[in-house]
Amino acid sequence: MSLPSESFNLPDADIQFYESFFSTEESNLYFQELLQNIPWQQDNIKVFGKTYPQPRLTALYGNNQLSYSYSGITMEPLPFTETLEEIKSKVELAVKANFTTCLLNLYRDGQDSNGWHADNEKELGKNPVIASVSFGATRKFKLKHRTLNIKKDIELTHGSLLLMQGSTQHHWLHSIPKTKKQKTERINLTFRVIV
Numbered sequence: 001m002s003l004p005s006e007s008f009n010l011p012d013a014d015i016q017f018y019e020s021f022f023s024t025e026e027s028n029l030y031f032q033e034l035l036q037n038i039p040w041q042q043d044n045i046k047v048f049g050k051t052y053p054q055p056r057l058t059a060l061y062g063n064n065q066l067s068y069s070y071s072g073i074t075m076e077p078l079p080f081t082e083t084l085e086e087i088k089s090k091v092e093l094a095v096k097a098n099f100t101t102c103l104l105n106l107y108r109d110g111q112d113s114n115g116w117h118a119d120n121e122k123e124l125g126k127n128p129v130i131a132s133v134s135f136g137a138t139r140k141f142k143l144k145h146r147t148l149n150i151k152k153d154i155e156l157t158h159g160s161l162l163l164m165q166g167s168t169q170h171h172w173l174h175s176i177p178k179t180k181k182q183k184t185e186r187i188n189l190t191f192r193v194i195v
């Protein structure tokens with residue numbers, strides 16, 4: 001586990017990025033395993049009262065029974081698989097936090113996306129700790145401050161780990177925009193604490 005990390009000096013944020021948290025070989029194995037064995041599903045979300053299919057596939061895992069609700073969806077967790085437990089343990093050791101839950105996203109290609117939002121659902125508590133692991137195609141993670149005119153883009157590469165904590169979710173929004181450049185899949189795992 002290599003730990004050269006980058007802390008972007010952003011106001012009202014506590015964000016760290018570990019570019020090669022997992023080795024390429026390890027990441028290749030995790031990517032294939034998750035792609036094949038996670039029961040990926042496409043849910044319908046509600047935005048301003050209208051229903052749309054979510055522009056990506058998702059799955060929820062947890063070590064408690066607590067559900068996670070956002071955008072009009074309520075997801076019930078499946079018990080962690082051995083692979084997810086292994087990834088979770090490695091992340092927990094490095095970031096010194098214990099997670100209960102993992103939300104997984106599969107972006108099938110560059111046309112799948114994740115709109116502007118903050119991870120500020122009430123079940124995540126006041127200052128959520130979110131550890132986000134990426135495998136597969138590199139995608140741009142965009143951050144923008146809610147009130148100041150400040151933006152930051154981070155390329156989330158194969159095997160990278162992004163940590164967001166403190167007051168970050170109060171002041172910043174994030175998104176994964178569509179891109180014509182990527183034709184292949186990306187898997188993202190966001191470890192969270194739900195209490």
Ligand SMILES: O=C(O)CCC(=O)C(=O)O
Pocket residue numbers: 103105114119132141156174176188190
């Ligand atoms: O795919 C990503 O890197 C971001 C996922 C995300 O923001 C979320 O699931 O809340």
Ligand SMILES: [Fe+2]
Pocket residue numbers: 117118119174
């Ligand atoms: Fe998010």
